[in-house]
Amino acid sequence: MSMNTQGRPTSAGASGAASAHPTFTGNKALQIEEALIFEIGRPEVTGVDIPAPKKVKSRLGKLARDEAIGLPGLTEPEVMRHYVRLSQKNYGIDTGLFPLGSCTMKHNARLNEKMARLPGFGDVHPLQPASTVQGALQLIDTLAHYLKELTGMPAVAMSPKAGAHGELCGMMAIKAALEAKGEGHRKIVLVPESAHGTNPATAALIGFEVRSVPANADGTVHVSDVKAALGPEVAAIMLTNPNTCGIFEKEIVEIAKAIHDAGAYFYCDGANFNAIVGKARPGDLGVDAMHINLHKTFSTPHGGGGPGSGPVVLSERLAAFVPYPFVRVGKGYALVEEGGKLEKGEQPFGRMSAFHGQMGMFVRAMAYMLSHGADGMRLASEDAVLNANYIRASLADLMSLPFGNQPCMHEALFDDDWLKNTGVSTLDFAKAMIDEGYHPMTMYFPLVVHGAMLIEPTESESKASLDLFIAALRDLAMAAKRGDVDRFKGAPYHAPRRRLDETRAARTPILRWTKPAPYAEAAE
Amino acid sequence: MATVKYTKDHEYIRIEGDTGTVGISHYAQEQLGDVVFVELPAAGKAVKKGDSAAVVESVKAASDIYSPVSGEVTAANPDLEGAPATVNDDPAGKGWFFKVKIANPAELDELMDEAAYKAFLDTL
Amino acid sequence: MRYLPLTPQDRTDMLAKIGVAAVDDLFANVPKSKLLKGPVNLPKARGELEVERILGAMAAENISASEVPFFVGAGAYKHHVPASVDHLIQRSEFLTSYTPYQPEIAQGTLQYLFEFQTQVAMLTGMEVANASMYDGSTGAAEAVLMAHRVTKRRKAILAGNLHPHYRDTIETLSRMASDELVSLTPNPEDAGADLKAVAAAIDGETSCIVIQTPDVFGNLHDLTAIAKKAQDAGALLIAVVTEVVSLGAVTPPGAMGADIVVAEGQSIGVGLNFGGPYVGLFATKQKYVRQMPGRLCGETVDAEGKRGFVLTLSTREQHIRREKATSNICTNSGLMCLAFTIHMALLGETGLRRLAAVNHANACDLADRLADLDEVEVLNKSFFNEFAIRVPGDAAKVVEKMAKKGVLAGVPGSRLWPKTKGVADVILVANTEVNTDDDRAAFVAALGASI
Structure with missing residues (x-):
């Protein structure tokens, strides 16, 4: 009989600061230093096996790429290790509490990921005939219905690709509405000092002049300050509610009324919508346009800084001014694009981007909403x-x-x-x-x-x-x-x-x- | 000896004859932190008192530099592009931004002298 | 509710600690009449299985690209993505992280962004690239704004053979910003004439010209001469690439003198997703870097002298510059960047060139097969993996008929240019590595039976 009779040391060993024991590799156990792919890969290596091309007559003319590109290739085991090690240098919501104010770092349900990868959503081309994408259009329409119901607004533009893009869409809708009324001279947009940087940047991008509204000692905007700033030149106010100080603007209804009385529009930055979903509806508060960050409020997720998705809900006063394309329900679902037949009152102002918006995020947000109810x-x-x-x-x-x-x-x-x-x-x-x-x-x-x-x-x-x-x-x-x-x-x-x-x-x-x-x- | 005057936005102008050399005060560079980039006006550019004439950037801040007087820019500091840290190291000397031919010397009277600027800083 | 960890007892204890009687006391700032008394008029919470049933039913109503012979392109392309890509991008630390504003605990994201920027610069033949835009079309609109900043002029000229969605995106922003725009008419017959028209339109006010290659009909363009012409007039050349795989076979815009290159990166690592999310690639010359929109990652060292990465030159951005920012963009396309860079790392130069060669060969093969159909004409003199054909009659109807026969054939001209003459009988047909000989045979048979 043979057996292992040699016991092993089980005590903690000598104490001492970790820094006193540098390692040869620079690694710290599970925390492994990782070189760049350019230092690991080689141009002659590839991690994708592709059969040889057919022999054909080239149609590249004189434009074949002759010079080396310089891209390194890695085999699959090298790739797995590289990115797993990189991932271990990142903090995510799944790692721990992520109290990043204004960013709504909530749990990202994996069901949502699974649903977005259904071939019927993830493997569908945006320019397929409408008859072959009825379910995809139905999903967009259903999500639109949920967003309208949650915000108490009659219309929503789905195509903006992120929050700031949604702001741009909302401000374009306001500009289009003003021009349609012959009030293109309204050039001033009021922005409280506490606003996100995207608000003034967006307004300035399309030629509005930004004017600050002071914040008060209690962290809110007062209707008296708004009234003092309003005038015939004012196009809109961009207000975040709940505001960036984490406070619900208690004079919001009065502020909305003052804005409307002055012939201007109320753009609400919806970054903080997560505080009031199902508790209060922006439409009831007098908001004319608000983007919804699906990646925040409906957790679609953040993905290290994107992709986002920023649908914009619109009030009755702005509902006509949406970008192309949009879904219309009739006999089945139709996608209305440029040149499509418009119904009474529809006055699209143009296009925000190629195709129809962040479908992958729509599916995730829909899964979130269906799950939560x-x-x-x-x-x-x-x-x-x-x-x-x-x-x-x-x-x-x-x-x-x-x-x-x-x-x-x-x-x-x-x-x-x-x-x-x-x-x-x-x-x-x-x-x-x-x-x-x-x-x-x-x-x-x-x-x-x-x-x-x-x-x-x-x-x-x-x-x-x-x-x-x-x-x-x-x-x-x-x-x-x-x-x-x-x-x-x-x-x-x-x-x-x-x-x-x-x-x-x-x-x-x-x-x-x-x-x-x-x-x-x-x-x- | 050259006279130095200050604005409330912390620009200084060192006056020699009809030319002023504009930069930012020691206090301003301290507030900005490590300067990483300076955008300067081209020689020949006409500036009005209070116009944004240059931009100074630190890692997390960008500030406009307003011209303390009206006039024509005659030179921009060629060393700042390669060595923006000069603004931190020697704001009153080698870290100057641009030189301006002063159009209206009366505008200088509205600026603070050294003592007044010091007193102004004490109020901040 | 499976996502909410607080128990009723927790809620009671926490309200006591806060010192209020009910949760609605925390909503005291909401005007009483505006506070909803109960849930909105939507269905109640559901379990995973029920949600899967509902969404699964919707998904089943669509025909996916893998189910049928598939030739649809025009700015989004069906490519095979290795399994490891999707696995890696779902790692918690990538999927659930935020923009890397705390670099000490975001080196994973930052390093892949640095690698991504380098790959994009190499691919496009440019000096620097940013950490991505929403997609190619919004990137193109941002490029035009950037050219306006660089040249201090406000007039852009768009080639006729630029993807019309890109054109419309730029057109909308330009109109809203009161910038001038010259937008030329598409020319499927003679792509060379389109470039000549652009060249003729350049004047002393022109800030930039925007040219796509391969263009929307698939034609390849040598931009060398027109780049020089634009630059001599003080304008920038913005080159647009909507099929990034082409850069594995075709001379990159950077080598032909482009000042800014904008590309749609969807083909590498990112699925079709019915149009989004995609990833916009944005590259330029070093001298213009401070006028660039979007996030940039740069190399530096930490307090111990170790190499590390940070977001840099952020004074260009909205959160610092506010109304003076280079762009209002805040988000990038982080996770899609990651998918792109992983797939590209797997391919490497060898794999990318092979992939591009297969795409090109498959497209050539289909073009050759179409010679058998007398009534169908291939319009291109050159192409990469997509070309335009002219069919007798209404192309949209032909595409519908072919769809009924189980072939998704491409994009009819009327879908992209509803009001332009001379394109209603054109179909854009894309071929990638996913198409087999059988698929191409099915295409030819279905087309023959549909005209």
Whole structure:
């Protein structure tokens, strides 16, 4: 009989800081350094086997590409490892609580991914005959119905590709409506100082002149300030509601009325719609146009910065002014494109992009809505607001609230007043959160609050998750107050990278890999 | 000796004869942080007092530089394109932005002198 | 509700901590009369299985590209995507991450964006590329705005053989921004004449000319001469590519002098998706980089001197410059970028060239087979994987008839140019690596039986 009689050491071994034990590879166990594909791949290698082409007479004329392109190829095992390692350097919603204010980082259901990949949605061409895509058009129409019902608005333009694109669509609709009324002279768009940067950028893009409306001490826009700014030249106001300070604009109905009385339109930035889905309808509040970020509110997901999708709901006053194409229901579903027969009142203003919008996102949003239902969407908004207020209430004694300890909507806004004289900045605090395993909150936005920290937990967090997050933030806050500056200034210590030199990146931009010069040349 | 005057937007103008050299104050460069890029006007460009004449960028901010006086731009600092850090290192000296031929010397009277600017900074 | 972790007891405890009696107290700012008393008039929550049934039924109403011989192109192309691509883009850390504003915990996204930018620059033959636009058409509109900034002029000239959706996207934005636009008439017969018309229209006010190659009818263009003509007049050449696989076989616009190259990247890694999401590629010369729209990723080092990546030159963007930004764009097409860059890394130069060669050969094969049909004429002198044919009568009806015979044949001219004369009998026909000999035989048979 033979057996393994040699026991193995089981104690923890000697202690000591990890940094005292650098590794040969630079790797830290599961955290593996990864080279660029240009340093791994080779031009003669490929990870895709394609049979040889038929022998034919070339029709490329004199335009065949003769020069080397320089693209490296990787085999499938190399590709898998490269991207899996890269993924492990990323923080996602599935990693942990992602309290990025204004971004609504809620759970991304995998059912939605599965549905978008059904061949009947994912493998359908936008220019197939309408008779072969009736189900796809039905989905767009059904989603449109849901969006209209949730917002109390009679029309929706589906094609905008993201929130900012939706803003552009809404402002174009307003411009088209003004011109149709012979009021093209209205050139001024009012934008509160607390607005997202996209609002003034969008207005300016199509020739509007942007004028600021002040934010008040309580974090809201007052109807009196709006009235003072209104005049015969004003085309529209762009207002976010709930606003970027996390507060519902309590004079919104009066503001809408004042705008309409002055002959202008009310564009609402729908970035924060997640607070009020199923609780209040923008149409009931007097909004004329609002984009809905499907990737935020309906979780389609963020994907590292896109793709988004930004349908725009429109009031009766703007309903005629939609971009091409749009779905019309009659005998079956038809897609109305340029040159198509228009019905009374339809005055399309042009086209926002090729084809019909972000179908892949539509399917995901539809799956979200069908899953949640009217009851679940309402409850999700309530939970999102409840979670944000729970955080606010649990941190109000340690961190400062710029507008007092009043209820917030789905995000809680703190400023950096409580960090005064600690030597710790909002940025430092955010970086220390990374070491605690959290994605930082939105910081330095909105611009109207000094050192802003905007925390949006979403409805996807359990109470236990919130309690741990609150405990971690309390610990950090107390450390900052007692002068434990090192914990913050050098943070993050435990992330795949320490703080990155953004000044260097901007002063001498390196925006692509270039082949290193051969040694002899480099030495010259 | 050249006279230096300041605006409330933290530009300075150093006056030598009918030419002014425009840059940003030490305080302004500190507020901006590491300057990464400066966009300058071409020589020959006519500017009015208060016009945006240049842009200075740090990593997370972009600011317009308003001309403290009216006149014609006679030169832009050729060194800033390659070395924007000069604005941080020596704002009052090598980090100047552009030179302007002063059209209306009376406009200078509306600007602050060194002492007044210092007092102004204390109010911020 | 399977997505909401709070229990009723949690909610009660949390309300107590907050110090309010009911959740509606948190909605106190909402005017009482506007606060909904109950759920809106939509169906109630459903389980996964029920949702799958509903959406599965809708999906089943559509004919997907893989089910039938499929030749539809005109700006979106059916290509095979390796299984590993879709697996990797669904990794949680990619799928559920945000824009990489916190670079220390987003190096995965940032590194692939840097790799993507490099691949796009190489493909287009340009010096730099950004981290993507929504799609090719919106990228083209952004390119025109960028040319206006660079040249400080406001007049663009669009070639007639530019994809009409791209033309309309640019036209809408130009009209809204009060910029001038010259839009030429499509010319399926003589692609060379289209370029000559563009050249003739260039004047001292022209900011840019926009030319697609392969153009919407599939013709390839040598842009060298017209690039020089435009630049001599102080204007920029914007080259548009809607089939990016062509760059594996055809001289890239960068090598022909283009100032900005805009491409639709859908063909690599991204499915048809009924039109979106896609991924816009945007490349230019180094000297114009500060006028570029969209996100840019750059290389730098961290506090320990290790190589790392960050979003950079962000002062161009809306969140800093606000109304003075180069564009209002905020989102890029992150996940589609990732799909593109993974697929391209798998292909490499060898695979891409092979893929392009197969596409071209298959298209040539179909063109040769069509010689058997006397009444059908191939209009192109040159093409990559798509060409235009003229058929007797109404092309839209022919396409419908062929669809009934189980062949999705292409895009009829009237679908793209409803009001233009001389294109209603034209069909754009695309051939890619997915088409087999049998598919092409089916195409010829169905076409022969439908005219």
